Amino acid sequence: MLEVTDLKAWYGEAQALHGVTVSVEKGEVVTLVGRNGAGKTTLVRCLIGLHRQVSGAVSFLGRDVTGVPAHRRARAGMGWVQDDRGIYASLSVEENLLLPPRVSDRAWTLEQVYEAFPELAVRRKAPGTTLSGGEQQMLAIARVLRTGARLLLMDEPSEGLAPVVVARIGAIIAEIKATGVGVLLIEQNVKFAATVADRHYLLSQGRIATALDNSEFRRREGELLEHLGI
Numbered sequence: 001m002l003e004v005t006d007l008k009a010w011y012g013e014a015q016a017l018h019g020v021t022v023s024v025e026k027g028e029v030v031t032l033v034g035r036n037g038a039g040k041t042t043l044v045r046c047l048i049g050l051h052r053q054v055s056g057a058v059s060f061l062g063r064d065v066t067g068v069p070a071h072r073r074a075r076a077g078m079g080w081v082q083d084d085r086g087i088y089a090s091l092s093v094e095e096n097l098l099l100p101p102r103v104s105d106r107a108w109t110l111e112q113v114y115e116a117f118p119e120l121a122v123r124r125k126a127p128g129t130t131l132s133g134g135e136q137q138m139l140a141i142a143r144v145l146r147t148g149a150r151l152l153l154m155d156e157p158s159e160g161l162a163p164v165v166v167a168r169i170g171a172i173i174a175e176i177k178a179t180g181v182g183v184l185l186i187e188q189n190v191k192f193a194a195t196v197a198d199r200h201y202l203l204s205q206g207r208i209a210t211a212l213d214n215s216e217f218r219r220r221e222g223e224l225l226e227h228l229g230i
């Protein structure tokens with residue numbers, strides 16, 4: 001569903017991506033792992049149309065979206081789960097869930113959201129400010145599902161969360177995958193990445209150093225941790 005070919009990106013004169021080729025299929029969970037500064041965030045920003053100093057090609061659902069602005073990519077079904085979670089603190093959980101525009105007939109209803117995220121059903125009237133980190137992450141994911149996005153791009157969904165909450169996020173990603181939605185996630189937590197993903201790309205200095213399926217990734221976990229300096 002997503003095909004990225006020879007993507008290069010710059011910040012002024014400084015080149016951050018040096019010809020990145022990656023893909024995500026429907027119902028596939030793919031991670032981008034790499035050290036700080038490897039280019040993971042830049043790559044995701046290029047995919048959603050927020051970084052414009054680029055060359056190469058991005059195709060989504062068979063359509064060339066290279067050069068297409070961010071709001072039109074979102075309308076086409078690219079859903080970005082922001083790392084700052086982008087929740088409106090003054091609104092309740094339910095009001096946050098009612099905001100997103102519907103972009104496809106796969107948009108989740110409130111009932112579907114509350115069934116998949118019982119934590120949010122319990123907190124539906126609570127203001128955004130009072131949510132725990134895990135609840136905020138769930139709300140951020142649920143809001144994107146409310147649009148009917150066909151591809152979810154996530155920036156470190158496990159960051160800063162307790163292990164039990166990380167496991168819950170993993171279960172939610174598995175549910176999303178089962179609906180045929182593709183997921184591309186930036187992830188520094190190698191153990192979490194190995195539990196949720198089908199494939200992985202190791203990004204190093206703006207290049208894909210290695211592409212691994214999950215069994216190979218698990219086998220080389222120690223080596224990867226060493227590379228990532230974790």
Ligand SMILES: Nc1ncnc2c1ncn2[C@@H]1O[C@H](COP(=O)(O)OP(=O)(O)OP(=O)(O)O)[C@@H](O)[C@H]1O
Nearest residue numbers: 011014015016034035036037038039040041042043
């Ligand atoms: N706004 C910016 N202006 C100039 N250079 C930038 C900017 N943002 C990122 N870079 C540079 O681009 C390269 C890739 O950074 P990027 O943030 O994409 O890496 P990352 O893998 O997401 O790292 P992190 O895990 O720290 O977010 C780095 O060399 C970084 O210094």
